[in-house]
Amino acid sequence: MSENLEKLKLAEKLVSRGKVSRRQFVQLAIAAGFTAAAGEVMFVKAVRAEPKKGGSAKFGLAHGATTDTLDPAGYPDTATQFPFSGAMSNMLTEVDVDGSIVPDVAESFEFGKDAGTWIFKIRKGITFHDGKSVTAEDVIASFQHHMGADSKSAAKSLLTDIAEIKADGTDTVVFTLKSPNADFPYVTSDYHIPIMPAKDGKADWQSGVRTGAFVFGEWEPGVRAFLKRNPNYHKDGKPYFDEVEFLTIADVTARSAALTAGQVHWISRADLKTLNLLKRDPNVNIEEVTGLGHYTLPMHVNVAPFDNVDVRTALKYAINRQDIVDKVFLGHAKAGNDNPIAPAVKFSIDPEPKHTYDPEKAKFHLKKAGMENLKVDLSVADAAFNGAVDAAVLYQQHAKAAGIDINVIREPNDGYWDNVWLKKPWCACYWSGRPTADWMFTTTYSKGAAWNDTNWSHPRFEELLVQGRAETDEKKRAAIYAEMQQLLHDDGGALVLVFNNYVDAASKKLAHGKVAGNWEGDGLRIAERWWFA
DSSP states (O other): OOHHHHHHHHHHHHHTTTOSOHHHHHHHHHHTTOOHHHHHHHHHHHHHHSOOOOOEEEEEESOOOTTOOSOTTTOOSHHHIIIIIIITOOOSEEEOTTSOEEESSEEEEEESSSTTEEEEEEOTTOBOTTSOBOOHHHHHHHHHTTOSTTOOOTTHHHHTTEEEEEESSSSEEEEEESSOOTTHHHHTTOTTOOOOOEETTEEOOTTOOOSSSEEEEEEETTTEEEEEEOTTOSSTTOOOOSEEEEEEOOSHHHHHHHHHTTSOSEESSOOGGGHHHHHHOTTEEEEEEEEEEEEEEEBOTTSTTTTSHHHHHHHHHSOOHHHHHHHTSTTSEEEOOSOOSOTTSTTOOOOSSOOOOOHHHHHHHHHHTTOSOEEEEEEEOTTTSTTHHHHHHHHHHHHHTTTEEEEEEEOOSTTHHHHTTTTSSBBOEEEOOOSSHHHHHHHHTSTTOTTOTTOOOOHHHHHHHHHHHHOOOHHHHHHHHHHHHHHHHHHOSEEEEEEEEEEEEEETTEEOSSOOOSSHHHHTTHHHHOEEO
């Protein structure tokens, strides 16, 4: 290596510490044989490579409602998930950027004789924001908060298989399951189950005291959440920001304007229609990640006419999903096939027959249902997902060829998740997806699940759900999950529209490492993992 190249390598390390100016670096690059333009690119990369501490970051979110609560049993949208789970809290485990399950509040986990018993050791030295050490009692109370006959928690269905939780000393928690579950450590990473301090034997969610990278500051539900850096965070060096603020900006045009005006540093769910304009902005980066998320049109299968499987099948054949991918999502999505398990998830299949656009097949199933024509209401708002209204209008046009009249009801964005989803018989919804098939099935499609937005239940599906969790033979497990996906495809009430890419936009002032795709916003951990360049 030449002397000039050695100096350049040293300069790359010094740039991130502010020891070498842009001009000095470019001069060294030229001396080492690079062009000035290449030197500029190398300088920018060097500046962004090393995380720096400091600054106040603002994030623009697509969701939020005045009815939002600090209670993690709910957390219906990103306005609570980002600040209160991703930034303010930790779960027992965490899904890392590669999709693997790793310890978080726990420092280790292992199963006992089989996957029916799981033992979690609490991380030494981890404390709540008020300085209290985390104990087994806190972990137990945090899980029990979502359990019990009266629980309305979205995580309740995930935890019904727990027979007993007990402490083994102050730093060990033992979960005994009703049946083995090889994926149980993934369950404990769910953003609804942050570890909270126990108070009088119950989880104290009201105080907002957690263990996360940031401490509760100010909150206006449906408007903003402001958090301050936790100086005693258990992850070395993190977080990098001093303060973070999450702003609800439901209108996508307003979000884009806030970013370009410098009012926020990052926005979720960039407007695909104007993405080219954002790309031209020299101060903006487009961040696109293929994740597990998908958009659905769930039908209540216990409400006419959706209680007829042939009606459901007709509606699945009456939509041209590829047309919606091309015109609404501009190619930033993949057409669905009424299977909610993303292609990237282990054991995923693509069921047959494909539910591609076929008005004649739709007519055939309507006739089987005893109907020549069908008129149904579809409630939508862009609060469900960007483009939901446009997708519904296109669907309305597609369905006419099958003799189906879809009345598109445009619902208000504000309060959509409280007043429409789970309430109206047919509406629009988004799912962030889940990293395992069992997790997705249990959260959304198992009988009695709080977020079963189709009210669908199937005896064979429930039987397979228990078998799949306990099965450790990979081939047998694959066959079980294949049958479950086929059942949902054939009989379920969820019209899976598309698997969406996470398309966000960020100021070039921000920097980050590899971005996770398990949830949006770098696994909801954008506040903890990102920094100012």
